[in-house]
Amino acid sequence: MAVRSARIIATGSAVPDKVLSNADLQRIVDTTDQWIVEHTGIHERRICTDGEATSDLAVRAAQQTLARSGVSPEDIDLVILATVTPDYAFPASACLVQDRIGATNAGGFDLEAGCTGFVYALCVGAAFISAEMYNHVMIIGADTLSKVTDWTDRATCVLFGDAAGAVLLGPCERGSGVLSYVLESVGALGHILDIPVGGGRCPLTPENIGEGKHLIQMDGHEVFKQAVRRIPQVSQKAIRKAGLKREDISYLILHQANQRITESAMKRFGLSKEKVLSNVDRYGNTSNGTIPLLLDQANQEGKFKPGDIVTLVGFGSGFTDGAVVIRWG
């Protein structure tokens, strides 16, 4: 039995300056502000410029986190970057971040678990700390989905944006910090949300690039259905594992994909609206960026009090889902 747990020492985040509104999208594809708002709750999203990549956002989020933490970069033991849009196939973008933030004594690796990656990464980092392997682990969720979005497909391009968020984990006594987590995947559903070409199975060719197969493909109905079914289940499992009840949750931060998914899933879970945070209206779905961005914004607003039960829940390509229960403070 682990004698110690992991807590969040500080949070940070970063978004690109460029705002892409629904009105802007109306000029790119056959859509309307009304359709996008009614079907997704999204009003605008942030988009990188051509020269900006995932590691640039990740570095900004990590630097802000470090500045707020009082921990020096040399004291970071490990950098884990959850992303589906790394700068390169290799080297890992986590290593680029490790170098640029001056974490000279840290190891680094990327973690890919679809949009659930940040939740997975947080649990992996917490496990290293509980096992007394490391004292300070930087967990970053960052993505630039705009680079892999099909800007001719109105069913997907209205959904996505770019962002990064980070947390610095450090040790604490058992019973506070990370209390429990559940990580799940259903590999048989991989095809409902994927980028089918560009890897070892189907290398890039002029033909498949011409067909847009190197960009996000999605069965929106199936993703919606799976998300709404699985989110309440995994949330319930994690809460039970922590020895708590649904009513004990102070705040729940769900992966920001679509406001309708959030509302349907939370209705099924039976959690009251004021406990469910949201910012999808301003940023859209930024994949691994959503949860740490919202967590940081809520933290900076002073929402969380010591002892609050904050639950983070992710879902996404894989099909993956996961939940982590944290006692704040």
Ligand SMILES: CC(C)(COP(=O)(O)OP(=O)(O)OC[C@H]1O[C@@H](n2cnc3c(N)ncnc32)[C@H](O)[C@@H]1OP(=O)(O)O)[C@@H](O)C(=O)NCCC(=O)NCCS
């Ligand atoms: C994508 C999604 C918003 C579509 O919403 P929906 O209510 O299911 O809409 P439908 O796909 O049934 O489309 C309804 C109509 O709107 C049209 N439509 C689709 N996108 C449109 C857009 N941006 N603007 C206007 N019309 C659009 C469709 O072509 C369809 O028209 P038709 O009835 O003439 O065929 C919804 O399925 C969804 O959110 N899925 C989950 C996506 C997700 O979160 N993915 C990431 C998970 S990590």
